[in-house]
Amino acid sequence: xxxxxxxxxxxxxxxxxxxxxxxxxxxxxxxxxxxxxxxxxxxxxxxxxxxxxxxxxxxxxxxxxxxxxxxxxxxxxxxxxxxxxxxxxxxxxxxxxxxxxxxxxxxxxxxxxxxxxxxxxxxxxxxxxxxxxxxxxxxxxxxxxxxxxxxxxxxxxxxxxxxxxxxxxxxxxxxxxxxxxxxxxxxxxxxxxxxxxxxxxxxxxxxxxxxxxxxxxxxxxxxxxxxxxxxxxxxxxxxxxxxxxxxxxxxxxxxxxxxxxxxxxxxxxxxxxxxxxxxxxxxxxxxx
Amino acid sequence: xxxxxxxxxxxxxxxxxxxxxxxxxxxxxxxxxxxxxxxxxxxxxxxxxxxxxxxxxxxxxxxxxxxxxxxxxxxxxxxxxxxxxxxxxxxxxxxxxxxxxxxxxxxxxxxxxxxxxxxxxxxxxxxxxxxxxxxxxxxxxxxxxxxxxxxxxxxxxxxxxxxxxxxxxxxxxxxxxxxxxxxxxxxxxxxxxxxxxxxxxxxxxxxxxxxxxxxxxxxxxxxxxxxxxxxxxxxxxxxxxxxxxxxxxxxxxxxxxxxxxxxxxxxxxxxxxxxxxxxxxxxxxxxxxxxx
Numbered sequence: 001x002x003x004x005x006x007x008x009x010x011x012x013x014x015x016x017x018x019x020x021x022x023x024x025x026x027x028x029x030x031x032x033x034x035x036x037x038x039x040x041x042x043x044x045x046x047x048x049x050x051x052x053x054x055x056x057x058x059x060x061x062x063x064x065x066x067x068x069x070x071x072x073x074x075x076x077x078x079x080x081x082x083x084x085x086x087x088x089x090x091x092x093x094x095x096x097x098x099x100x101x102x103x104x105x106x107x108x109x110x111x112x113x114x115x116x117x118x119x120x121x122x123x124x125x126x127x128x129x130x131x132x133x134x135x136x137x138x139x140x141x142x143x144x145x146x147x148x149x150x151x152x153x154x155x156x157x158x159x160x161x162x163x164x165x166x167x168x169x170x171x172x173x174x175x176x177x178x179x180x181x182x183x184x185x186x187x188x189x190x191x192x193x194x195x196x197x198x199x200x201x202x203x204x205x206x207x208x209x210x211x212x213x214x215x216x217x218x219x220x221x222x223x224x225x226x227x228x229x230x231x232x233x234x235x236x237x238x239x240x241x242x243x244x245x246x247x248x249x250x251x252x253x254x255x256x257x258x259x260x261x262x263x264x265x266x267x268x269x270x271x272x273x274x275x276x277x278x279x280x281x282x283x284x285x286x287x288x
Numbered sequence: 289x290x291x292x293x294x295x296x297x298x299x300x301x302x303x304x305x306x307x308x309x310x311x312x313x314x315x316x317x318x319x320x321x322x323x324x325x326x327x328x329x330x331x332x333x334x335x336x337x338x339x340x341x342x343x344x345x346x347x348x349x350x351x352x353x354x355x356x357x358x359x360x361x362x363x364x365x366x367x368x369x370x371x372x373x374x375x376x377x378x379x380x381x382x383x384x385x386x387x388x389x390x391x392x393x394x395x396x397x398x399x400x401x402x403x404x405x406x407x408x409x410x411x412x413x414x415x416x417x418x419x420x421x422x423x424x425x426x427x428x429x430x431x432x433x434x435x436x437x438x439x440x441x442x443x444x445x446x447x448x449x450x451x452x453x454x455x456x457x458x459x460x461x462x463x464x465x466x467x468x469x470x471x472x473x474x475x476x477x478x479x480x481x482x483x484x485x486x487x488x489x490x491x492x493x494x495x496x497x498x499x500x501x502x503x504x505x506x507x508x509x510x511x512x513x514x515x516x517x518x519x520x521x522x523x524x525x526x527x528x529x530x531x532x533x534x535x536x537x538x539x540x541x542x543x544x545x546x547x548x549x550x551x552x553x554x555x556x557x558x559x560x561x562x563x564x565x566x567x568x569x570x571x572x573x574x575x576x577x578x579x580x
Contacts, residue, residue, distance in 0.1 A: 011392050011393070011394050015485070016392055019384065019387065019388055019392070020388050020392055020394055022384060023381075023384050023385045023387075023388040023389075023400075024388075024400065026381050026384070026385070027385065027400060027403060027404070029429075030381075030452055030453045030456060031403055031404075031406050031407065031453060031456075032403075033422055033428065033429065034410075034415055034418035034419055034422060034453070035406065035410075035418070037418040037421050037422050037427075037428070038414060038417075038418050041418075041421060076327075079323070080323070080324065080327045080331075082320075083319075083320040083321075083323040083324045083327070084320075084324045084327075084328075086316060086317075086320040087317060087320040087321040087324050088324075090312070090314050090317075091309060091310070091312050091314070091317050091321070092309060092310040092312070093308060093309035093310070093321070094308045094309065095308075099324070099328065102328055102332050102333065103328065103332070105332060105336070106332065107510075108510045108511075108514075108557070108560045108561060108564055109514065109557055109560075110513070110514025110515070110516065110533075110534050110537075110553070110556055110557075110560075111412075111514065111515075111516050111517070111534075112514070112516050112534035112535075112537050112538060112553070113339065113514065113534075113537065113553040113556060113557060114335075116339070116537055116541065116549055116550065116553050117335030117336070117338055117339050117553075118335060119541055119546070119549075120335070120338040120339060120342050120546055120549075120550055121334065121335060121338050123541075123546065124544070125544055125546050126338075126546070127338060148331075151331055152331055152332070152335060155327075155331055155332065171312075171314060174314055175313055175314060178313055178314055178315065179313065183315070184314075184315035184316040187314075187315070188316070206408070206409075209408075209409045212411070213409075213410070213411025213412070213413075213414070214411070215411060215412045215413040215416075215516065215517035216412065216514075216515075216516035216517055216534065219516070219517075219538070220537075220538060220541065233411050233412075233413040233414070233517070234413075236411075236413050236414065236417065237413055237417075240417045240521065245421070248417055249417065249418075252411075252413070252414040252417060252418070255410075255411045255413075255414045256410060256411075256414050258409075258411075259406060259409035259410040259411065259414075260406075260409075262409045263402050263403070263405055263406060263409050264402070266402075266405070266409075267398070267401075267402045
C-alpha cells in the first residue's frame with residue numbers, strides 16, 4: 001500500500017483552515033453571490049410576480065424558440081461529434097492534426113465573432129445576401145441565423161468529449177466484431193455506442209446548456225424582434241433594458257435552473273464514467 | 289513496354305502508391321469522414337473564409353484604419369488588458385481552489401467541486417445582469433464599496449470583475465487532474481530532506497504545475513477577451529472608456545460596416561490564437577527542458 005498521507009488530509013492545521021476558508025470565500029463571492037442575486041431578485045416581489053413573468057406571450061415565444069434551436073443544434077452537433085470521432089479515432093489519414101485544430105477553433109472565438117461570420121455570409125451585404133433576397137429566404141434577423149450561430153458556438157463540445165475517449169479505447173473491440181462478421185452499423189450500435197454512451201450524454205448535456213444559454217452569437221444575428229426572434233437569454237436582456245427587473249430575473253431563474261440541473265446531471269455522469277473506467281481493467285484481468 | 293515491365297516486375301511488399309490514408313478493416317470511413325468534412329466546411333471553414341476575406345475590401349489601409357481608430361483601439365486594449373489581468377488572478381485563485389479540492393477533506397467538498405463549473409453552464413446574460421445588480425451602487429457588494437469610493441459597475445473595473453468568474457473554471461480544471469496525479473513520494477522526499485512546506489511547494493509542486501497553469505491562463509485569457517454577455521451589463525459601455533471590443537463589432541454591424549466589423553473580429557481571433565500558440569510552444573520548450 002502506497003503511503004497516502006499527503007492526500008486528502010482532514011482540515012486540522014492552521015494553514016489548512018486558512019486555505020479552505022479563503023477558497024470558499026472566493027467562490028462565494030465570485031459564483032455564489034451572483035447566483036443568489038438571481039434568485040432573490042426573481043422572488044423578491046413574491047411568487048405571483050415571478051409567475052406573471054411566464055404569462056407574457058413574448059416570454060412563452062422565447063422559451064419555444066430556445067427549445068426549437070436546441071432541438072436542431074444539439075442533434076446535429078451530436079451526429080457531427082460521432083462522425084468526427086469515428087473517422088479521427090478509428091482511422092489514420094493525412095491532415096488529421098489540421099482537422100482537429102479546425103474543430104477546436106470555435107472555442108477560441110468570441111461569441112460575437114461567431115455571430116458576425118454568418119452576417120458576413122448571409123447578411124444584406126453578405127456574400128450570399130443578394131442571392132437569398134432574390135430567393136426570398138431570410139437567414140439573418142431570422143430563426144435560421146440563430147440556429148447557425150448556436151451551432152458554430154457549440155460545434156466542438158460533443159466531438160471533444162468523444163475523440164479523446166475513443167482514441168484511448170482503441171479499435172480492438174470493433175475490429176474483433178468486424179472480423180466476426182458484424183456489419184458497420186451493428187458494430188457501431190452494439191460495440192461502440194455502449195462504450196461511449198456516458199461520454200456522449202455528457203457532451204450532449206454541455207452542448208445543450210450552451211445552446212439554450214447562448215447570448216453573444218445569437219444577439220448579433222437575431223435582430224431582436226419580440227415574440228419572433230428572441231431566445232430566452234435575449235428576452236432576459238430585453239426585459240432588463242426595459243427596467244423590468246423582476247421579469248428579467250424571473251426568466252433568468254429558468255436559465256439558472258437549467259445550469260444547476262446540468263451541473264448535477266454532469267456530476268452524476270462523471271461518477272458513472274469513472275466507475276465504468278474502474279470496471280474495465282477488472283474485467284480484463286478476469287480473463288485467464 | 290514500360291507497362292509490360294511493370295506487369296512482370298515482382299510485386300512490391302508495400303503498396304507502391306502510398307495512399308493518403310492507411311488501410312483499415314473497419315467500415316464506415318467514407319460516410320463518417322465525408323459528413324465530418326462537409327460539416328466542418330459549412331459550419332467552420334466557410335464562415336472563417338468570410339472572416340478572413342471581408343476585412344480587405346478597402347485594402348490594407350482600410351483594415352489598419354478600422355483597427356487604429358481611437359475608439360476601436362481603446363476597446364481592444366480594454367478587452368485584452370482586462371482579460372490578461374483577470375487571467376492572472378484566475379491562475380492564483382484557481383490554483384488555491386484546485387489545491388483545496390484535491391488536498392483537503394471538508395464537508396460539502398463535492399458540491400463545491402461541482403459549483404466551480406457553474407460559469408461554464410450559467411448563460412452569460414444571466415451572469416451579466418446578476419453582476420450588474422450586485423455591484424451597482426444599491427447592490428449587496430456595490431453598497432459596501434461605495435463608502436470606500438470604489439466604483440465597479442459601469443466602469444472598466446466592472447469588465448475585470450466579470451471576467452474573474454468567466455475564467456476561473458478553466459484554471460481549476462486544468463490544474464486539478466495534475467495535482468491529483470502528482471507523485472506524493474516526491475513531496476515526502478523533499479520534506480524528509482528538510483525542506484520547509486513553502487520550499488516544497490515552490491521547488492517541487494509548482495514546477496510540475498507550470499504547464500497546467502499556463503494552459504489555464506491561455507484558455508481563461510482567450511475566453512475573457514471575447515466575452516460579451518457577462519460583461520456588457522456591468523461595463524456601462526462608454527465609448528473609449530468601458531466599451532469592450534465585441535461591442536465595437538456589434539456597433540459596426542449595426543451601421544452595415546461589414547469590413548470594419550470583420551477587421552476587428554479577425555484581429556481578436558488572431559490575438560487569441562497567437563496567445564494559444566505561444567503558450568503551446570512554451571509548454572513544448574518546458575517539457576523538453578524537463579526531459580533532458
